[in-house]
Amino acid sequence: MRILHCSDPHFDLSLRTIPLRKWFGKRAVGALNLLGGRGSYFDDADSKIGDLARFAERYGVDLTLCTGDFTALGLRSELEEAAELIAPLATDPSRFLALPGNHDIYAHDVIHTDSFNEFFARFMHNDWPQYAVDDPWPIVRLLGEHGAIVAVNSAKPNPLPWRSDGRIPHEQIEALRRILADPRLRGRWIFVATHYAARLADGRPDTPNHGLRNADELLDACRSIEKGAILNGHIHRCYRIDLSSEGLAIPLYCAGSVTMEGRECFWLFDMHPDRLEVHRGSYDTQAREYRIESFEEIRR
Ligand SMILES: [Fe+2]
Ligand SMILES: [Fe+2]
Numbered sequence: 676m677r678i679l680h681c682s683d684p685h686f687d688l689s690l691r692t693i694p695l696r697k698w699f700g701k702r703a704v705g706a707l708n709l710l711g712g713r714g715s716y717f718d719d720a721d722s723k724i725g726d727l728a729r730f731a732e733r734y735g736v737d738l739t740l741c742t743g744d745f746t747a748l749g750l751r752s753e754l755e756e757a758a759e760l761i762a763p764l765a766t767d768p769s770r771f772l773a774l775p776g777n778h779d780i781y782a783h784d785v786i787h788t789d790s791f792n793e794f795f796a797r798f799m800h801n802d803w804p805q806y807a808v809d810d811p812w813p814i815v816r817l818l819g820e821h822g823a824i825v826a827v828n829s830a831k832p833n834p835l836p837w838r839s840d841g842r843i844p845h846e847q848i849e850a851l852r853r854i855l856a857d858p859r860l861r862g863r864w865i866f867v868a869t870h871y872a873a874r875l876a877d878g879r880p881d882t883p884n885h886g887l888r889n890a891d892e893l894l895d896a897c898r899s900i901e902k903g904a905i906l907n908g909h910i911h912r913c914y915r916i917d918l919s920s921e922g923l924a925i926p927l928y929c930a931g932s933v934t935m936e937g938r939e940c941f942w943l944f945d946m947h948p949d950r951l952e953v954h955r956g957s958y959d960t961q962a963r964e965y966r967i968e969s970f971e972e973i974r975r
Pocket of ligand 1 (some may be wrong): 744
C-alpha cells in the first residue's frame with residue numbers, strides 16, 4: 676500500500692478576489708505578509724497540485740494525506756476554492772484525508788461558521804467515529820490490513836497577529852491513547868498525523884508562539900506505538916528525525932510544503948507487513964513534474 680504525505684499547499688487565491696471589507700485585523704497582517712513576498716512562493720500552487728495528481732496516478736498512490744494549510748487567510752471563499760483545487764488529488768474522497776492547518780482557521784469567525792468542515796468534510800471520513808470526542812476528531816483511517824492513520828487536530832484560531840501556535844485539545848489526546856490501545860490496531864503500522872510539528876529538524880521543540888504547545892503530551896501518547904511514524908506539516912521544509920532519545924520507537928516526518936517554490940517536497944510511504952519503504956519527493960521545475968529522490972527502509 677502506497678501513501679503520499681504532502682502538506683501546506685497554500686493555494687494562492689488571487690488577492691483581487693478577496694473582498695476588501697474582509698481585510699481587517701489579523702487578516703490584513705496575513706495579506707500584507709503575502710504581498711510582501713511570501714505569497715509569490717505559492718504562485719503556481721494550483722497548477723502544481725495538478726502535477727502532483729499526475730504523479731499520484733503514475734505511481735499508483737492508494738491514499739493521499741495532506742496535513743493542512745490549504746489557504747493563506749482562511750477566508751470562506753478561499754476554503755471553498757481550495758477544496759475545488761484539491762479535487763484532482765481526491766477524485767475518490769475515501770483515498771484522501773485532509774487536516775486543517777492554522778492558516779485554514781485563522782480567525783474566530785471561520786470557526787464559528789465552520790467553513791473548513793463545510794468544504795472539507797468529504798475529505799475527512801472517519802472509519803472509527805465511535806472514538807471521536809471533538810467532532811470529528813480524532814479521525815481513524817484504516818490502511819488495508821497493515822496500517823492506520825490516526826489524525827488529531829492541532830490547529831486553533833490565533834486572534835493575536837504575533838501568534839501562530841497550535842494545541843491538541845486534551846480530550847483528543849486521551850482519545851488518541853484509547854485508539855492506540857485498541858487491539859484491532861495491534862501489528863499495524865500506525866501513522867499519527869497533525870498539522871503542527873512536535874519537534875523541529877534539530878530535534879528541539881518549536882518556539883511557544885509558533886509551535887505545538889503540548890508537543891510533549893503528543894509524544895508521550897505516541898510512546899506506545901511500536902512501528903509507524905508521526906506525520907506533520909507547518910514547517911516549510913521536509914525533514915525526518917529520530918525520536919529514540921525521547922523514548923519513542925517511531926520517527927517524525929515533516930512534509931514541508933508541496934508547492935513552495937524551490938522547496939517543494941513530500942513523503943511517499945510503501946507499506947508492507949514487515950517493512951516500510953520511505954521515499955522523499957521533489958519537484959522538477961523545468962519538466963513540471965514531481966519525482967522521487969531518496970530512499971530509506973525500516974524493518975519491524
Ligand atoms: Fe504553512
Ligand atoms: Fe501552518
